[in-house]
Amino acid sequence: MAGDRTVAIGGLGAIGAHLARVLDAGVEGLRLVAVSARDQEKARRSLVGFRAPPRLVALPELAEAAEIVVEAAPAAVFEQIAEPAIARGRIFVPSSVGALLPRMHLVARARETGARIIVPTGALLGLDAVRAAAEGTVASVTIETRKPPRGLEGAPYLVERGVDLGGIAAPTVVFRGNAFDAARGFPANVNVAAALALAGIGPERTMVEIWADPTVTRNTHTIRVEAEAARLTMTIENVPSEENPRTGKITPLSILACLRGLTSTLKVGS
Numbered sequence: 001m002a003g004d005r006t007v008a009i010g011g012l013g014a015i016g017a018h019l020a021r022v023l024d025a026g027v028e029g030l031r032l033v034a035v036s037a038r039d040q041e042k043a044r045r046s047l048v049g050f051r052a053p054p055r056l057v058a059l060p061e062l063a064e065a066a067e068i069v070v071e072a073a074p075a076a077v078f079e080q081i082a083e084p085a086i087a088r089g090r091i092f093v094p095s096s097v098g099a100l101l102p103r104m105h106l107v108a109r110a111r112e113t114g115a116r117i118i119v120p121t122g123a124l125l126g127l128d129a130v131r132a133a134a135e136g137t138v139a140s141v142t143i144e145t146r147k148p149p150r151g152l153e154g155a156p157y158l159v160e161r162g163v164d165l166g167g168i169a170a171p172t173v174v175f176r177g178n179a180f181d182a183a184r185g186f187p188a189n190v191n192v193a194a195a196l197a198l199a200g201i202g203p204e205r206t207m208v209e210i211w212a213d214p215t216v217t218r219n220t221h222t223i224r225v226e227a228e229a230a231r232l233t234m235t236i237e238n239v240p241s242e243e244n245p246r247t248g249k250i251t252p253l254s255i256l257a258c259l260r261g262l263t264s265t266l267k268v269g270s
């Protein structure tokens, strides 16, 4: 409809394809106009049956196509989506939040261009409460992530150390450190830690523990915040998506809720 805000999505995997389908089915105030993927044939197949098929464009062209640019691609191509979107003053919604941590210059650039960077809660929970607590004094923020070992396979931190998760029979801690180093070592696994760091006390002070845990079937994140105003302890247990077991099914839903919040008259939560 005229007056709708246009949306483009970079990536048509577990997050992007789900989001594209829901937007195409109709979400008040939002219109999907462009998408991007690596395998063009597969992308065309994903778009079969769409009521209003979006244009299939290259990553840097997403920013020309729409007012809202959602990044839902591997961290390795983050800049190809983020930089043009921010240069053109768009609303940029990243999924690969870990890739934002070493690129905070993009926030300064957005200030110059009028772009906004809206980080969705994604596969996490409670960022409203963490943001509120961080308006006051916060002593500590920690996140413990437990994943089935196959959900951590291929992480650079493990590959560099020759860690093989194949034979793990008991829950094993594979990383302890801050959110900055966690995002660098596990770029496809701890976007939640990056989002938590940005909501609260920053990537250097946010502490992360990652467990390869053969006893869990869900990607499980527990946040603990010790603040002057409140103590928070929150756990989310995410059902892995069929397309990508690293990605919880709640992630595209969270991004959809975030997009609705950009246009809705009634918005709930800070």
Ligand SMILES: NC(=O)C1=CN([C@@H]2O[C@H](COP(=O)(O)OP(=O)(O)OC[C@H]3O[C@@H](n4cnc5c(N)ncnc54)[C@H](OP(=O)(O)O)[C@@H]3O)[C@@H](O)[C@H]2O)C=CC1
Pocket (backbone or CB within 6 Å): 010, 011, 012, 013, 014, 015, 016, 036, 037, 038, 039, 040, 042, 043, 059, 071, 072, 073, 074, 075, 077, 094, 095, 096, 097, 121, 122, 123, 124, 187, 188, 189, 191, 192, 195, 243, 244, 246, 247, 248, 251
């Ligand atoms: N913020 C959060 O809470 C969460 C964030 N994530 C992150 O979100 C991102 C997306 O996750 P997910 O949807 O599961 O990933 P998938 O691997 O399922 O999908 C990635 C998509 O990106 C596309 N792609 C890859 N390379 C290119 C390229 N060069 N040009 C255009 N498209 C490309 C792929 O195309 P093709 O299909 O053709 O291969 C695929 O469609 C990841 O970085 C992930 O770590 C995930 C879960 C939670």
Ligand SMILES: O=C([O-])CC(=O)C(=O)O
Pocket (backbone or CB within 6 Å): 123, 145, 188, 189, 190, 191, 192, 193, 219, 220, 238, 246, 247, 248, 249, 251
């Ligand atoms: O839990 C999930 O679904 C995904 C996850 O850990 C992340 O990307 O940070």
